[in-house]
Amino acid sequence: MKRYTAIIIILLIIVLSYFAFPLLITHPVKTISLTAGDFEHIQFSTKNPTIYRYQKNVLVIEVDNSASFLMQAFDTVKHVNNVSFEWKSNGLPTINDAGHEARREGDDAVFKLGLLIEADEELTSLFLPLWMRRVNELLNFYSGEMFFLVAGAKHAAQQDWPGPYNKRMTMIAMENVSDFQGWSKASYQFSEPVKVVALWLMADGDDTSSSFTVHVKNISLE
16 A cells, blocks of 8 residues: 555656756746946947946946946857836936937937847947947857837837938837836737847936936846
8 A cells, every 4th residue: 555655656756856846947936136347347438437336236327418238148159039028217318209228329228228139140340339348348248139028118018110310229118117115117929939148237317418327226137
């Protein structure tokens, strides 16, 4: 009797493992650490840099007619289907509407998360600016395209538009849901996973001469 009981228990463990294992691996969530040393601050030679500070895994960003970004290059290619984060802001960039947002003079955001997409070959040119050369140096895989997921966009959620400075960048408006404590959760789901090799975090106000402070936390890639 004990023998049959042991066999039944073993079979139950095998069956449960069979159904549980896909649930564990299908949707791996990567919460991005927001602490000093995890990102490199990359600046533009012709722009005032934005100030980025780290406070207990919350990123505090101070924008004052400024633009620069944080970058983290991944050691492996990440297949990303869902992106989400929480944000709150004291002030916003002075963007009039979706049309203004799609032009260079309105190309600012309270916060945007960039996903650099894997490419077969490196984007090279003798005329690349220093900041772009630094990006290429940091990358562990080739990339020539980026999706910029924009929080608090003037475009309707899920809409996309070409980056006004670089057509290799696609801007995408995220869903935003606010809570009762002043935080908004921004999220976006791709129709199929994208192959991501690096992450950009950015808030800017240089094109609209804007000043504001934004807090960001709980960035998750799934």
